Each structure stands twice: as C-alpha cells, then as structure tokens.
Amino acid sequence: MKQIRWMFLLLFCSYFLFGNCANKTEVTGKLLRDIDLLDTVQYYTFNYFWDGAEEMSGMARERYNENGIYPENDKHIVTTGGTGFGLMAILSGIKRGYITDEQGLARFEKIVSFLEKADRFHGVYPHWLNGETGKVKPFSLKDDGGDLVETAFLMQGLLAVHQFYADGSAKEREIAARIDKLWKEVEWDWYCNNQPVLFWHWSPNCGWEMNFPVRGFNECLIMYVLAAASPTHGVSAEVYHQGWAENGDIVSPHKTEGLSLNLRYQGTDAGPLFWAHYSFLGLNPNGLKDRYADYFEEMKNYTLINRAYCIRNPKGYKGYGANCWGLTASYSVNGYSGHAPNENSDLGVIAPTAALSSIVYTPKESMEVMRHLYDMRSKLFGKYGFYDAFSETAGWFPKSYLAIDQGPIAVMIENYRSGFLWYLFMSHPDVKNGLNKLDFKVVK
Numbered sequence: 352m353k354q355i356r357w358m359f360l361l362l363f364c365s366y367f368l369f370g371n372c373a374n375k376t377e378v379t380g381k382l383l384r385d386i387d388l389l390d391t392v393q394y395y396t397f398n399y400f401w402d403g404a405e406e407m408s409g410m411a412r413e414r415y416n417e418n419g420i421y422p423e424n425d426k427h428i429v430t431t432g433g434t435g436f437g438l439m440a441i442l443s444g445i446k447r448g449y450i451t452d453e454q455g456l457a458r459f460e461k462i463v464s465f466l467e468k469a470d471r472f473h474g475v476y477p478h479w480l481n482g483e484t485g486k487v488k489p490f491s492l493k494d495d496g497g498d499l500v501e502t503a504f505l506m507q508g509l510l511a512v513h514q515f516y517a518d519g520s521a522k523e524r525e526i527a528a529r530i531d532k533l534w535k536e537v538e539w540d541w542y543c544n545n546q547p548v549l550f551w552h553w554s555p556n557c558g559w560e561m562n563f564p565v566r567g568f569n570e571c572l573i574m575y576v577l578a579a580a581s582p583t584h585g586v587s588a589e590v591y592h593q594g595w596a597e598n599g600d601i602v603s604p605h606k607t608e609g610l611s612l613n614l615r616y617q618g619t620d621a622g623p624l625f626w627a628h629y630s631f632l633g634l635n636p637n638g639l640k641d642r643y644a645d646y647f648e649e650m651k652n653y654t655l656i657n658r659a660y661c662i663r664n665p666k667g668y669k670g671y672g673a674n675c676w677g678l679t680a681s682y683s684v685n686g687y688s689g690h691a692p693n694e695n696s697d698l699g700v701i702a703p704t705a706a707l708s709s710i711v712y713t714p715k716e717s718m719e720v721m722r723h724l725y726d727m728r729s730k731l732f733g734k735y736g737f738y739d740a741f742s743e744t745a746g747w748f749p750k751s752y753l754a755i756d757q758g759p760i761a762v763m764i765e766n767y768r769s770g771f772l773w774y775l776f777m778s779h780p781d782v783k784n785g786l787n788k789l790d791f792k793v794v795k
Contacts, residue, residue, distance in 0.1 A: 383725075389721075391725075392707070393447065395735055395736035397444045398735055399752060399757040399758075399761075400436075400441055403415055405427060409462040410437075411433040411758070413754060416750070427481060428480070432505060432629075436504065436508060436754065437508070437758055438462070439772045440758055441458060441459070443772065456516075463509075472496045473542070473553065474533075474536040475497030476497065477490070496554030496557070497542070497554075499550065500571050502537060504573065506533075506534055507573055507632060508632075510782065511772055512526075512530060512775075513527045515775055534581075537584060538584045539581050539586055540585065548566065566601075569626050570625055571630070572634070578591075578785075579789050580784055580785025588789055599642075608659035608663070610656050612649060621656045624677060624705040624709060625679045625755075627650040627653050628709070631650065633776030634776070635794065641791045642790065647712070655713060655716075657677065657709075658673070658713070660678070660692035665697075666697055668742075670701070674720055674723035675724070677704070677705025678690040678691055683700050683740065688700070701740065701741060703737035703740075703756075706720035707737070710767045733750055738750055739751055740756075
C-alpha cells in the first residue's frame, strides 16, 4: 500500500510543466489537464502541513501569514483539529511520493511525541496548544480546557495513521501502538456530564460553564461516531440517538434553492460548507446511511444548494457564479465569519476550501471552480496553495492561510482520486464497531 507511487507524474509535472516545484504557479492554468491541476493543488496544500508545520512539535500551525505579521504573536500556536487534518494530508503526501516513507514516519513520531506530553483534560486536548511547550492556549475566556470536537478531528487523523502502520515494520507498529494508547485514553463518556449527550468543552478552571451540548446537524458527526467506537470510554447508542439526533427531531425534510434536504441544520436551511467536510475526511459518505439520512445524497444536495445560492447571487456580489462559489467559515473582510447560503450570512467572501473540498460530492462543479481560481492565481495562490478567502467586491485578497481550511482540500482531493484516506479510517476495527453500534449501513 505504501509503495504505491505517483513519482513519475510528479517528475513529469515538475520538469516539463513547471521546471521545479517553486515555479509551479507560473504555468497557465488552461495548459494543465485536470489530473495535473489536482496534483498541483494537492501538492502545494500538503506543504502547509509539511514545510509550514511548527518546528518544535511538527503540528499544524493555526494560521500562516505570508507577510510574517502576527498581531497576536501566535505563529507558534498549533491547532489540534487542524493537525488531525494535516496527518491525513501527510499520509496522502507519502502515497503521492511528495515525501518518502522514512520522512513521513519521522514526522509522525515527532507529532506523537509532542502529543504524549501536551496538556490533556481527561484525555481530551484543547483547541490550541503552544507548539513550543505543549501548554494550552485558551481559545476564549472559559475555553481553556478540553475541546472534544477538535479532539475528534485529531483522533480521526491519528486512527488513519494507525491503520497505515498497524501491519508494518517493528518501528511502524510501535508508532501505531503509541497512537492506540492516546486513542484509548480519551474519556468520551466523561464528557457526557452525566447526561445522554456529549458536551463540547470542559475546563479545570471553569468546569462545564461553556455549557455546550452538541446536537446535530453540524460538523460534529465524527465526534459521536468515535465516542461510540471507543473500546475504553465508549458511550451508548442512546447518547447518539437521544443527544445528537434529539430523539429523531434531527430529521426535518425541507427544500432550499429547489433541492431537498432531510436534516435540520441548527436553525438554518443550509449552513456553511465545512459541515459537509470535517466529519467526512475519514468517514466515507458513499453508501453511508443511518435512520436519519443517506449522507452522500444529503451532503451532495447540501453542496449544490451552496452553489445554487451563489449563482442566484441575491446580493449582487462581484465574481459569484457557476465557476466561483463556496461559502463556509473562513477569514472575512472584517475578521473571521461563518459564511453560509443565506442573505444574513453571505458577506461576499468566497473561500476556496468550500468548493474544492466538496469535490467528492460535486466533481465537475468543483473542478470548474478550481480551474477558475487557478486562472486567478496571481491574486489567490501562494506557497501553500490557495489563500484562505477573498472578496472581489471588496477588492480584498489577503495572503493568509488557516489549517482547518487547507487540510480538507488536500484530504478530499486524495479521497476523490483514490479513496485512500477513507479506506484507512474505515478499516479501523473500533470505527467499524462504533458504526455498527449506531446502526449505520456502510459500503462493504
């Protein structure tokens, strides 16, 4: 599996089209075949988690600004959830021949060694860590402890790495065993707070004061699957059906932009596109069903609604159209915002991750966006791929990146090309048991 290589393609692209990797973006987008464009975008985005990683820990930086200016002096702050995405991106880099097996294993050892010593709260990591010390950096005033959702994203990546090495050499099996220990130490059941629902946060200083029981549907499906899957601190199926699915009230058939959805989306007809990405980096949505939804069909329509809204463009923003759509949480003209396909949440900001990470649901439509954005690369493309977000209406083109937006691009491109990361994650025996406990149907 690890010996599968695309080195010939990489060398071909580098030599005949690009001269060298540093000059890849000099090529006219229209000269690239789809496969070459996919490889170019995947390679550069992978590099956010490779060359762009925090040096001491190997973890994914929360953000990277090409101008080198960090007003909050936070270049060394790393993200646990974004690192989970990055672990999967690095696996794809090994598969594609961007790095060697040996390089990949060394990086995973570095990250796992950091995680073994970093702050945890009942086995649960915080949202942010200081990459130099492993100490928590509060995400907000009371959010200075465990973040169960970000930990789920991290574990999603770690379990994929586990499966990559579980049957390997002695050194590879050792890293798999260390990952298994971290996985089994997460106290999912403790984060129920003695109720049939999972809570997002707990702090040793503030206890349960954040008071955020997680109910569907949003990006957190993976958290409930992993909580059910844990062989040491697992939760019952009741927590999923009564908590996340609210005794069936998660089902709320409705139409928006002429397309049908079956689930209730947190007080909106359809939310930001990252809700269709984060849980499904490892969970294969193809054929994934439970009593509430067919997740591929649901997420496909969810994506097409976002596209249809941008084509309709009720607020008349510049640049929106069939080849330029995608509203999600990202940097925005004034700070960070959760952009979504409704007039209250649409601020004229397109995030490349939105359409590009949806390629598994909408391959033709997402490729149209990728090619269009690549043709605009003088404004939109830098050393780690497409910048986080932009607004043609505002003339706003910041040269900044966020790990949680870069990761899904690299991972979903790989899943579109090969299903590799889906295969790894879904092959984990605990994941299989968790899905079975919750009565999911999966493609065999």
